[in-house]
Amino acid sequence: MRVEELKSLGVDERVIRLIRERGIEELYPPQAEALKSGVLNGKNLILAIPTASGKTLVAEIVMINKILREGGKAVYLVPLKALAEEKYKEFKFWEKLGIRIAVTTGDYDSAEEWLGRYDIIIATSEKFDSLLRHKSPWIKDVKLIIADEVHLLGSYDRGATLEMILAHLRDKAQILGLSATIGNAEELAEWLNAELVVSEWRPVSLKRGVFHHGQLFWEDGSIEKFPSQWDSLVIDALKKDKQVLVFVNTRRSAEKEALLLGGKVQRFLSKPEERRLKQIADELESTPTNEKLKEALKKGVAFHHAGLGREERSIVEEAFREGLIKVITATPTLSAGVNLPAYRVIIRDTKRYSNFGWSDIPVLEIQQMMGRAGRPKYDKEGQAIIIAKTEKPEDLMKRYIFGKPENLFSMLSNEASFRSQILALITNFGVKNFRELIEFLEKTFYYHQRKNLEALEGKAKDIVYFLLENEFIDIDLNDQFMPLPFGIRTSQLYLDPLTAKKFKDAFEKLETNPNPLGVFHLLASTPDMASLRIRRKEQEDILDYAYEMESYLYQNIPYWEDYKFEKFLGEVKTAKLLLDWINEVPEARILETYDIDTGDLYRILELADWLMYSLIELYKLSSPKKEILEFLKQLHLRVKYGVREELLELTSLPMIGRKRARALYNAGFKSIEDIVKAKPSELLKVEGIGVGILEKLYQHFGVELPKVKAKKKQEEER
Ligand code: ADP
Missing domain, CATH: 3.40.50.300 (P-loop containing nucleotide triphosphate hydrolases)
Structure with a gap:
């Protein structure tokens, strides 16, 4: 049309x-x-x-x-x-x-x-x-x-x-x-x-196949021969001047494959390309993950996974679109949403490890990965190739290429979300009684799909009891729900009611023993925090740490037979990380100590910020003590900025984060007043403070930046 x-x-x-x-x-x-x-x-x-x-x-x-x-x-x-x-x-x-x-x-x-x-x-x-x-x-x-x-x-x-x-x-x-x-x-x-x-229609046609020890079985029945290792498919594409996406099942293998492939890809780079890539790599901040990324980038390869920082991710995407990066190795996160097509897509893994052991990756996901093959406007066709390792190629072909994607199932019954949604219906959406609750639930996909009202009622009843018992809601003599302030606020704060309950249960201990580690462990123990996992080799150290710090925690250390034991250690580890963060341990060191990536750190900090805020808001409803509220507010700011108390005045200024604030402080500018009184030329000597930053500061103070030497003006601050 x-x-x-x-x-x-x-x-x-x-x-x-x-x-x-x-x-x-x-x-x-x-x-x-x-x-x-x-x-x-x-x-x-x-x-x-x-x-x-x-x-x-x-x-x-x-x-x-x-x-x-x-x-x-x-x-x-x-x-x-x-x-x-x-x-x-x-x-x-x-x-x-x-x-x-x-x-x-x-x-x-x-x-x-x-x-x-x-x-x-x-x-x-x-x-x-x-x-x-x-x-x-x-x-x-x-x-x-x-x-x-x-x-x-x-x-x-x-x-x-x-x-x-x-x-x-x-x-x-x-x-x-x-x-x-x-x-x-x-x-x-x-x-x-x-x-x-x-529709199955695509703007670029898609040719799919399975690779097995040097033989590539295409879906049309034809067979192509290659050297036996799958990376020969990468080299072959590069010889045709095309780009490749390789999907693998873990972040670490994405990194490892990127570095391995780098050695073979580098010779396909032109001199100007090499120069540009080196420049891009040199500009990246230094973190353990970035060091690997830099090494790969210089050879024309990058990895892409949820652990990368936001900036790194967009740099990688941009350089791939430009054609500078020839190969990306990625975890399946890339297949969902990010529009980054390549001529050839290689799927190295069709299994992944989860809480329940090894399982097949769903057809829906593999098909989405395959869908990334073929760049409209550049390619006449795209190729998607699955690597067969232990499985028979014909089985993979049947399952992933000719097979139908899975059905969609409602996840409403997932307890954490259901709890939160039912609370919201009662406190925020005017559902007045159990009958109305069920009437609403009949509008869901869950009900449409299963038509099992009894199961739904049973689950909803359990949750309503939980909400009543813990004073999120009340019920009057006519069986009408009455939202209580604690419930209303929990729902507005977008918390899992179980998180709110944990907070409330801890208020007494918080008042008698206010301390950062206790609070951080409380945050880490809620279902809303994505707490770190514990590795076997760390168990002993973290347990020692927990014993050493036991008097600060609001919870007893569980016995090691307890199913909660490992989870508890993960929570302590997360709390310890947050403590390092507010004590100004450098980011790179945190990443190394906890063996996590930038993306993980930021996710934890973002969640901690929201949970700290929510903890304060809920505490306010409980006839709060003034000094405890002050303590929490200050701790919240320290989490936000990652600093010790003495820097909080400086971090309240625009453009002044933990690094610049520390540099200013150590140079003797300890308060806003010190900065206002200082000569610009003095401030410019401080690491990380350039003319741009000064301009913003003076703007904030409502005065114009006094003349600074032109030479300084050109200095770029980082
Ligand atoms: P989807 O959302 O289905 O993943 P997009 O909407 O992002 O796909 O479309 C992919 C690309 O195709 C975009 O760059 C878009 O501008 C382009 N595109 C969409 N429709 C047309 C069309 N009718 N003709 C040419 N290009 C199109």
């Missing part, structure tokens, strides 16, 4: 003009089918097509057209913060038509009223769920919800949130779900009363 023909479907001329300005004249067949489904007239739609076949453009047309025609807001839900940013950049294009776009992630305790001024709001599911709980005034204007990667409804820890959002808004707004190909798309569409468009 020609883009022009969209006019006959009622699409605004301005939208058509801008799409054509982008250089798109012809819609892909599944796009045309989707747009003809009635979605432009307000019907719900599930669009299940392969990655990179243009789902986003469909979403854009529907969104923009609706906003121009009817006003109101569209909410675009994404599974990851990084994707929110990516979409924001893409959608900014539409500002030309006066459409206002905003992103919101993080901070779960806010109604974000400012979002009322925007037409398109991009949010993670968790953030939007928290906005619903805060009853943001603009929610009533939301006329369209777009759920990107809606198949993640089936993900164990996060699926329930998305399911509940859709259950809440099913009757209030139009829903457009964008999905990977799944086994039971019909069922999902039925639940949402949506039209369904399913």
